[in-house]
Amino acid sequence: MGPGALVGAVMAVFAVLVWSGSAPAQTKPVSTAPVHIQAGEALYNAHCASCHGIGGVGSKGPELLNVGAAAADFFLATGRMPLASPNLEPVSHKPYFNPSQIADIVAYINALDVEHGTPGPGILDVTPACANATGNCPTLSEGNQLFLLNCAQCHDASGAGGMLSHGYVVPSLRQATRTQIAEAIRVGPRPMPNFGPGQFTNQQVSAIADYVYYLAHTPDPGGLGIANFGPVPEGFVGVIFGLGLLLLVSRLIGNRG
Amino acid sequence: MAETKFPRVFTGAHGPEDGAGETTPWPDDVPPDQDDTWYPLRDDPWRARRMEYVIAAFWAITALCGLGLIVVYCTGGEAQYEGWLLLGAFATLGTGLLLWARYLLPGHDIAASRGHHVSDPEERAAIVESLSRGTDSLMSRRGFLVKKVLVPVGGIFGVAAIFPLASLGNRPGRALYHTKWYSGARLVTEDGQALHVDDIMVDGILTVFPEGYINDSASAAVVLNVGGALVQARHGQADFEVVSGANGIVAFSKICTHAGCAVSLFNVFSMQLICPCHQSTFNILQDCEPVFGPASRPLPQLPLLVRPDGYLIAATDFVEPVGPGFWNRSGD
Amino acid sequence: MSTVAERSAARKRAQLEQKALDWADDRLGSSKWLRSAMDKIFPDHWSFMVGEIAMYCFVILLATGIYLALFYNASSTVVVYHGPYKPLDGQSMTEAFASVINISFSVRAGLVMRQAHHWAAVIFMAAITFHMGRIFFTGAFRRPREINWIIGITLLLVAMLEGFSGYSLPDDLLSGSGLRVVFSIVQSIPFVGPWLAFNLWGGAFPGSGVFFERLFLIHEFLFPALLAGLLGGHLAILWHQKHTDFAGPGKTEHNIVGSRLWPQYAIKSQALLMFVAAVIFGLGGLVQINPIWVFGPFEAARSSAGTQPDWYVGWLDGALRLWPHWEFRSFGHEIANPFFPGILLPGLVFTVIYAWPWIDKRLYADYEEHNLLDRPRDKPLRTALGVAALVFFIDLTLASATDVIGNGLQISFERLIEILQYGSFIGPIVGGLVAYRACILLQGGNVHPIQRPVGGTIVRDERGAYHTLGASHGENGHEGEGHDVDGHTGNGHTGNGHGDETTLERGPAGG
Incomplete structure (x- = not known):
């Protein structure tokens, strides 16, 4: 946010970072080595081209000429792609490809994007703000605030997920990696909206991703988290388990006549 | 311990048949001939003593849990250890009490008359007499003091007592009709950044406030980039949307017109905003008309303009009251 | 069986007891009453103990509540939090929220107390509801116990409001959303709504600085005092009228069969208190409830998926979700949507519940006094209506979880709400008919153990x-x-x- 010129500059720098493939500070490097790109192309042609078209021009699936390395990495690393059938909704699965294969395909998609114009967002390098929860941790707090205002309405304040209209299930974030969270924010895997660099700086995205990871990987201070879905499972446990147990005790104490 | 089930013992008949206990319950409940000093282990001192040791063992665990709680507390406290120890302490204390009551204390079933829970007819007659001693004199001269003086006086005094209630809060006045949006107010995010027309990408969404009123409850709005899709505006609101290049920027009140929660689930596929409280669903492209759920009015749209330097500003306040309905909402 | 030493000790003890009781009797004349109290007979069918469970939950709520009140700060003043919970470090929040975060993270044993308090409330309401169902289905509300039914329903109502006010005190995102909805419901009342809401909250939502002080006063004084008073009356009337019992051999309308209060019944009851405490404190330490640090402080612009009230308010939240998008507007005025499910529906429901003893009298043309309970199967119509009401209540409660259920079962909330809308009509009818039929079949079966x-x-x-x-x-x-x-x-x-x-x-x- 800020004057247009600044935003333009940020975007330009951002694009250059992706372009160059070298990533100081905030974006992870995407290989530009021909050997990786060629390996990625082979995998792409075998597994992706039937829907996305040879060279990413799109056919049954959307074109991939300006989606960016983050989108490619997100959809492949969360197992959303490849789809068994183009009619299916991409939902999180065990990844089909191994990490080095994914890196190759991402390199290929990135090369396609660079070739065809403005590439989409690159892969953010999210470093944990606080390795352990001692000491001051300002980015964790920033991530918490941004998450509660911009993400919690769909993903739940606990990151457990929820429901959108038309039956779209909002996925849980509790198994996601920091990188995947950052990628999703930038890419906006529909029906999720996207949050571009004009809305969140890389540092803010990194803070959100770090907070969500912290939330999901810190033991619940109160004991069992019971699905982290709020009052519904709490009521269930209280009424069925709590009162149920006490009714059994009553039967033990009282007459059963 | 072998299962020692109580025989249900009725050591004396005390129904209406015997005619005795009905009228002379003693000492309220229990007839004098019913003796219940028996308990399951009374005639087996060896097992009774063994049971005492079992109970003592349970209560020893209670004490250990108590010591554990002290240790946990003094070492900084930890909810799960405290939970286990409290569970252990109370459960063993309870188990000991239960075994004690069940095997070592008398208390098997006996029967007794219910007696009467109502007063005798003479007493009922007497109380009317006592009461009318008062009412007769209170209502002398056809109740002059009561009916003609005390009732109206009490009424006036009672009305006077209602007035302090008005101190509880200010009257609504025009508060429900307006928000803090004003003509020329920049759209700023929660962290104070003013929003530029190019800041939001297509399918992007952001929560904004009028500059100077961050986190004002009634003024929260969502600003969205709907891309090339023009929002089908209500009559007279066609110019509320800002179009800049391929971007169509619209802003709507974030306060649900049903029950006031923050409407901000954004389904990009169907271009809908959904409220997480009661699932009211609004179609953005049709002026945020409600298409599902209990809301019956569209989300008010904020008229937007672009300043020459590119910042998004509000043209005016919302043109209608935001949020849930109320009695004289349309009586602006 | 007893040794000489034991006998002499017993004699000594008796002398001591005599002395102490004489001292009390000299001043209070207490012996007569005390003796009848200790000899008082209580039937101890297990289902009669559920009311006791509720009472012991209340005891634990008072104990834990007093502890929490020592640390809670009912203030809307904004402070910056600095403490052990890092994601909130440096954030602005009300003192109310900050104090509950401190109870959870900085007060030793505070988290266990807080969670036990919340679990106790959840189980309190569950026990009250079960107890009420037992009273209803066995006809224990019939003459002469109508007053205790009225008091009991008032206890349910006040306990529900008490629970909701407590849930709202931390000023977290979840409870703030709940207060926002309640403000909207109050605001929707015709004519006086906005004025009433502004008076209760001390201004426009989220209210002026006095709001949490008011809410706290209500939660920690007004409602608990009401509950304690009503509970005292409830027990006094029970004591006077004596407990009902199931029919059985040797039992008549005129006698009471059970064990004396002292000693066995009293000790058994104390055992039950301990087990209630064990379950509540066990849950309090081992199962997380209402993690307000996850929800964060309330801001009107924020909301979270899975915004639900505690289970006992769920039926009202469900009613708000199921109620169609109707508002009535004419002559420049409108009756806003939340009024119908939020005010009218609970008003009607509680009116019917309050009036039930008299409805039941007319239904069965039975104005007699009863001390023996009905078996539910013997009053098929009442049982069927009760089951229908229960199904309706469950349907609405499920409706308050549409997003959570939808997420779990991969069903769209649109479909789920539609199903539950039909279910709120069809479910009670089907449930009632099945219950009626089951009663008739069971009557023929003649298999109940109490025979x-x-x-x-x-x-x-x-x-x-x-x-x-x-x-x-x-x-x-x-x-x-x-x-x-x-x-x-x-x-x-x-x-x-x-x-x-x-x-x-x-x-x-x-x-």
Whole structure:
């Protein structure tokens, strides 16, 4: 946010970072080595081209000429792609490809994007703000605030997920990696909206991703988290388990006549 | 311990048949001939003593849990250890009490008359007499003091007592009709950044406030980039949307017109905003008309303009009251 | 059995007891009442203990609540939090929220107390509801117990409001959303709504600085005092009228069968208190409830998926979700949507519940006094209506979880709400019909255990007398109290709720 010129500059720098493939500070490097790109192309042609078209021009699936390395990495690393059938909704699965294969395909998609114009967002390098929860941790707090205002309405304040209209299930974030969270924010895997660099700086995205990871990987201070879905499972446990147990005790104490 | 089930013992008949206990319950409940000093282990001192040791063992665990709680507390406290120890302490204390009551204390079933829970007819007659001693004199001269003086006086005094209630809060006045949006107010995010027309990408969404009123409850709005899709505006609101290049920027009140929660689930596929409280669903492209759920009015749209330097500003306040309905909402 | 030393100790103890009780009696004349109290008979069917569970939950709520009140700060003043919970470090929040975060993370044993308090509230409401169902289905509300029904329903209502006010005190995102909805419901009341809401909150939502002070006053003084007073009345009336009992051998409308309060029943009851505490504190330490640090401080612009109230308010939240998008506007005025499910529906529901004893009288043209309980099957119409109401209540409660259920079952909330909308009509009808049919079938089956003497078999001896041979007699060495069952046994159950008046008399030793 800020004057247009600044935003333009940020975007330009951002694009250059992706372009160059070298990533100081905030974006992870995407290989530009021909050997990786060629390996990625082979995998792409075998597994992706039937829907996305040879060279990413799109056919049954959307074109991939300006989606960016983050989108490619997100959809492949969360197992959303490849789809068994183009009619299916991409939902999180065990990844089909191994990490080095994914890196190759991402390199290929990135090369396609660079070739065809403005590439989409690159892969953010999210470093944990606080390795352990001692000491001051300002980015964790920033991530918490941004998450509660911009993400919690769909993903739940606990990151457990929820429901959108038309039956779209909002996925849980509790198994996601920091990188995947950052990628999703930038890419906006529909029906999720996207949050571009004009809305969140890389540092803010990194803070959100770090907070969500912290939330999901810190033991619940109160004991069992019971699905982290709020009052519904709490009521269930209280009424069925709590009162149920006490009714059994009553039967033990009282007459059963 | 072998299962020692109580025989249900009725050591004396005390129904209406015997005619005795009905009228002379003693000492309220229990007839004098019913003796219940028996308990399951009374005639087996060896097992009774063994049971005492079992109970003592349970209560020893209670004490250990108590010591554990002290240790946990003094070492900084930890909810799960405290939970286990409290569970252990109370459960063993309870188990000991239960075994004690069940095997070592008398208390098997006996029967007794219910007696009467109502007063005798003479007493009922007497109380009317006592009461009318008062009412007769209170209502002398056809109740002059009561009916003609005390009732109206009490009424006036009672009305006077209602007035302090008005101190509880200010009257609504025009508060429900307006928000803090004003003509020329920049759209700023929660962290104070003013929003530029190019800041939001297509399918992007952001929560904004009028500059100077961050986190004002009634003024929260969502600003969205709907891309090339023009929002089908209500009559007279066609110019509320800002179009800049391929971007169509619209802003709507974030306060649900049903029950006031923050409407901000954004389904990009169907271009809908959904409220997480009661699932009211609004179609953005049709002026945020409600298409599902209990809301019956569209989300008010904020008229937007672009300043020459590119910042998004509000043209005016919302043109209608935001949020849930109320009695004289349309009586602006 | 007892040694000389024991006998002498017992004598000494008796003297001491006499002295102490004499001292009290000299001043209060307490012996007469105390004796009748200790000898008071309570039937101890297990289902009669659920009200006790509720009462003990209340005891634990008071104890934990007092502890929490020592640390809670009912203030809307904005402070910056600095403490051990890092994601909130440096954030602005109300003192109310900050104090509950401190209870959870900085006050030793605070988190256990807080969670136990919340679990106790959840189980309190569950026990009250179960207790109310037991009273309803067994007809225990009939004359002379109508007043206690009224008090009991008022207890339910106040406990519900007490629970909601407590849930709202931390000023977190979840409870703030709940308060926002309640403000909207109050605001929707015709004519006075906005004025009433502004007066309760001290201004426009989220209210002025006095709001949490008011809410706290209500939660920690007004409602608990009301609950304690009503509970006292509830128990006093129960004490005076004596407990109801199921029909059974030896039980009549005019007698009461059970064990004396002192000592066994009292100690058993204390055991129950301990088990209630064990479950509540066990949950309090081991199962997380209402993690307000996850929800964060409330801001009107924020919201979270899974915004639900605690389970006992769920039916009202569900009603808000299921109610169609109707608002009524004419002559420049409108009755806003939340009024109907938020005010009218609970108003009607509670009116019917309050009036039920009198509705029931008319339904069965039964104005008599009853001390023996109905078996639910013997009053199929009442049972069917009760089951219908229960299904309706469950349907609405499920509706308050549409997003969570939808997420779990991968069903769209649109479909789920539609199903539950139809379900709120069809479910009670189907449930009622099934219950009615089940009652009729069970009546024919004649299988209820209370028709047989418990714990023994009946044999007829050569003289024609009936003997109960308890299977347990020989095992526990209890030989002295076998019992003849003189006359007929309990096979004459007539299905009208009145027990057969079997007479049981003390038999000869050795049974």
